[in-house]
Amino acid sequence: MRFATPLVPGTLLRRYKRFLADVRLDDGREVTAHCANPGAMTGLAEPGLRVWLEPNDDPKRKLRFGWRLAELGNGHWAGIDTMVPNRVVAEALRAGAIPGLEGYGAMRAEVKYGEKSRVDFLLHGEGLPDAYVEVKNAHLSRSPGLAEFPDARTARGLRHLQELSHMVQAGHRAVMLYLVQRTDCDRFALAGDIDPAYAQGFVAAREAGVEALCFDCEIDTTGVRLRRPLPMPMPE
Secondary structure, eight states: OOOOSSOOEEEEEEEETTTEEEEETTTSSSEEEEEEOOOTTSSOOTTTTTTEEEOOOOOTOOOOOEEEEEEEEETTEEEEOOHHHHHHHHHHHHHHTTOOOTTTOOOOOOOOEHHHHEEEEEEEOOTTTEEEEEEEEEEEEEEEEEEEEESSOHHHHHHHHHHHHHHHHHHHHHEEEEEEEESSSEEEOOOTTTOOHHHHHHHHHHTTTTTTEEEEEETTTTTTEEEEEEOOOOOO
């Protein structure tokens, strides 16, 4: 997934009201950028952080910049936009680049399922059961090399696990896919101390037959791309 326009660097002044961030660009201008991330963003919203914004000239948008990346030091990056993982996964699915999901020739996004949910991707393939795929963004890291999800309590995420379990019971495949939008992590775990209900729901979903996948990304100022699978341990 390539960014639509070249990113511009700056320094984070503050993130507030969840979806807004004030940034001082390298040319001295102070701008307000859209922060497409409703999460806690622990460790990724500290004033002084080196950040990269994507400019736009869309008259329908109130803000002329979107916050896309944060520099972590030592050449590492974190993706900020929680909409990016779906775009990255969509490209990988179309390219047949996700192990176990290569045989599906048709894909639909945001399809209603369950009681009140929309699945990120519904895959169809001749001779294969339909596959319901939910994608979650992971960029919390509290220990070196370890990415975690979630970074806050997520009733919506728990509902998705339950809905996926119901799809398995109906004879379909169901996959929970976590995309780690950090380049400094090579391990992944659920943050059960942050949301015990989600961790318990994950265990129940796995026991019901829901599959779990995790991948990390290549990230730079040109875009974000699926890289390699990471192990998916069960919560302790």
